[in-house]
Amino acid sequence: SQTIHQWPATLVQPVGSPLSLECTVEGTSNPNLYWYRQAAGRGLQLLFYSVGIGQISSEVPQNLSASRPQDRQFILSSKKLLLSDSGFYLCAWNLSWGARNTIYFGEGSWLTVV
Amino acid sequence: DQQVKQNSPSLSVQEGRISILNCDYTNSMFDYFLWYKKYPAEGPTFLISISSIKDKNEDGRFTVFLNKSAKHLSLHIVPSQPGDSAVYFCAAPSAYGANNLFFGTGTRLTVIP
Numbered sequence: 702s703q704t705i706h707q708w709p710a711t712l713v714q715p716v717g718s719p720l721s722l723e724c725t726v727e728g729t730s731n732p733n734l735y736w737y738r739q740a741a742g743r744g745l746q747l748l749f750y751s752v753g754i755g756q757i758s759s760e761v762p763q764n765l766s767a768s769r770p771q772d773r774q775f776i777l778s779s780k781k782l783l784l785s786d787s788g789f790y791l792c793a794w795n796l797s798w799g800a801r802n803t804i805y806f807g808e809g810s811w812l813t814v815v
Numbered sequence: 816d817q818q819v820k821q822n823s824p825s826l827s828v829q830e831g832r833i834s835i836l837n838c839d840y841t842n843s844m845f846d847y848f849l850w851y852k853k854y855p856a857e858g859p860t861f862l863i864s865i866s867s868i869k870d871k872n873e874d875g876r877f878t879v880f881l882n883k884s885a886k887h888l889s890l891h892i893v894p895s896q897p898g899d900s901a902v903y904f905c906a907a908p909s910a911y912g913a914n915n916l917f918f919g920t921g922t923r924l925t926v927i928p
Contacts, residue, residue, distance in 0.1 A: 735915055744819075745859070745906075745916075746918075789856075791858050793858075802908070803849060803861045803864070804915070805861070806851075806859050806860070807858050808858050809856060
């Protein structure tokens, strides 16, 4: 069966510091990968998606970036964090194109920028 | 522009009663809808879905109703249990681009024992 893991689960970072969140999917090949963010009192916002190694699309302008160095690895990064980057970050995956495909989420990572 | 909307941020229901969670959408091209359940500090988990060719889908205590003319769907939980207390998100797949989902802002359900 497929599993998805992301880490770290929680982190507190000062403003201006770098960020790296990692996500891996096991048990499948060539998944679509996603980074979502849930900010306080808001819904789930898609930040990045990737359909293959090295292929990254951004949905919103921001000071975050994403990379996909391997088929089942997705990394969310920032060179300098802002206070507004605080939130709950979720990695997710699914397999195929098409409108009727459920997305599966990781456990989430709480980021607090202080 | 929020294409999927959940206008009630919270809902409290007595244990054993019915919980009704509502969701509206603006894009008439959406033809598939999903509900996710999320506990604090955890990722959302898929709960139930409905295709636009149906107006009802049932799975145990959970039933989703779809009213295409009103661009409205609802999730019914009967009977509600304390373990159902969570945030519920409705979602619809993007019509273009990647196979991502548009999510509503969520409704926090509290089931009171």
